[in-house]
Amino acid sequence: MAEQPLLTPFKSDKLNLRNRVVMAPMTRSRAENPGTVPNDLMAEYYAQRASAGLIISEGTYVSPEGVGYINVPGIYSPEQVAGWHKVTDAVHKLGSQFFAQIWHVGRVSHPDLLDGNLPLAPSAINPHDKVYTPTGFQETVEPRAMTAEQIKQTIADFAKAAQNALAAGFDGVEIHSANGYLFHQFFNGTSNHRTDEYGGSIENRARLLFDVLDAIKAAGVDLGKVGVRLNPSLHGLFGITMDEETIPTFDYIIKRLSAEYDLAYLHLTEPMTDVSKLPFAEPHIAKRYRPLYKGTLIINVRMTQEKGNKIIADGDADLVAFGTLYISNPDLVERFAQNAPLAEAHKETFYSGGPKGYTDYPKLNA
Numbered sequence: 001m002a003e004q005p006l007l008t009p010f011k012s013d014k015l016n017l018r019n020r021v022v023m024a025p026m027t028r029s030r031a032e033n034p035g036t037v038p039n040d041l042m043a044e045y046y047a048q049r050a051s052a053g054l055i056i057s058e059g060t061y062v063s064p065e066g067v068g069y070i071n072v073p074g075i076y077s078p079e080q081v082a083g084w085h086k087v088t089d090a091v092h093k094l095g096s097q098f099f100a101q102i103w104h105v106g107r108v109s110h111p112d113l114l115d116g117n118l119p120l121a122p123s124a125i126n127p128h129d130k131v132y133t134p135t136g137f138q139e140t141v142e143p144r145a146m147t148a149e150q151i152k153q154t155i156a157d158f159a160k161a162a163q164n165a166l167a168a169g170f171d172g173v174e175i176h177s178a179n180g181y182l183f184h185q186f187f188n189g190t191s192n193h194r195t196d197e198y199g200g201s202i203e204n205r206a207r208l209l210f211d212v213l214d215a216i217k218a219a220g221v222d223l224g225k226v227g228v229r230l231n232p233s234l235h236g237l238f239g240i241t242m243d244e245e246t247i248p249t250f251d252y253i254i255k256r257l258s259a260e261y262d263l264a265y266l267h268l269t270e271p272m273t274d275v276s277k278l279p280f281a282e283p284h285i286a287k288r289y290r291p292l293y294k295g296t297l298i299i300n301v302r303m304t305q306e307k308g309n310k311i312i313a314d315g316d317a318d319l320v321a322f323g324t325l326y327i328s329n330p331d332l333v334e335r336f337a338q339n340a341p342l343a344e345a346h347k348e349t350f351y352s353g354g355p356k357g358y359t360d361y362p363k364l365n366a
């Protein structure tokens, strides 16, 4: 049988991967200590999955202001950087490349997670969703519209987080600009009503991402060690809805990334819900953006072995990211190689803490 495209190596001037299987970033809420420091259990979890060509870490906060979930690790304190170093060492021993996904949730938070402060956002608009706090799910609140100074500080926090990630041994960082969090709130017209240089036009709503990339570069981090994640057809999560400017905004961002920023990769997600009846949505993300982006493209959402092999064979993406399948199949690459059956993930342990449903999914030949 011919070799499966997913299992072939991938080489660019920035990445050198044993295969094209990527572990998607997934919050697992196992940093269960007061400083949200990455720990040995997390090192074990990532090491179990280190036959992936590339692992992208769970979202990790760039600052205490960026926090939106409990027990999620940060990458701003020296203790967190040291904790992450143990995790990156464990992964690198086994040969995967490893990027840190750096994150600020913006308005998808609650004062109970922020020392009583209101969440930061482009505009004071409540997403009307729920967030998980130390006392369980609570309704979101009306956030604070960020001042120019707070935007500047946030940009600096991302640049520092990128430096910290390299100091912690990561091969690079992925900017989490998807899924309704801070960057997405700036991109989207429903969440961004600003009248300054960060609101109004498409260029202005996209500006924060480019400012962050420029700041990361100015901080001495090679943009060849930076990836960007985008979810263009997100609709109905955390108050984000699509309008006639949504896809043109992502067209602008992606064309500009392609022309001006020589990144490690662009990581796109196909729609997470059925958008076929939404007038403004793009149902085929890889097909639309592959021709517009000249660098390395990762595609994700509900991928299977068969779909992943076909996407690579057809040239619609270079790498394929798997989320839920990686929760329950630590040896996903070996299972693909053997065309072996895949185990189902248990939702109730996604964020439940401890080893159960985290490090106890067996490998095939264990």
Ligand SMILES: Cc1cc2nc3c(=O)[nH]c(=O)nc-3n(C[C@H](O)[C@H](O)[C@H](O)COP(=O)(O)O)c2cc1C
Pocket (backbone or CB within 6 Å): 024, 025, 026, 027, 028, 058, 059, 101, 176, 178, 179, 229, 269, 300, 301, 302, 303, 321, 322, 323, 324, 325, 350
């Ligand atoms: C438990 C869980 C946690 C997730 N956490 C993150 C995250 O921290 N950052 C992110 O960009 N996406 C996150 N996602 C989305 C995944 O990266 C991925 O896009 C999604 O699971 C769809 O891919 P799949 O169909 O292969 O599971 C999470 C998904 C799951 C199931």
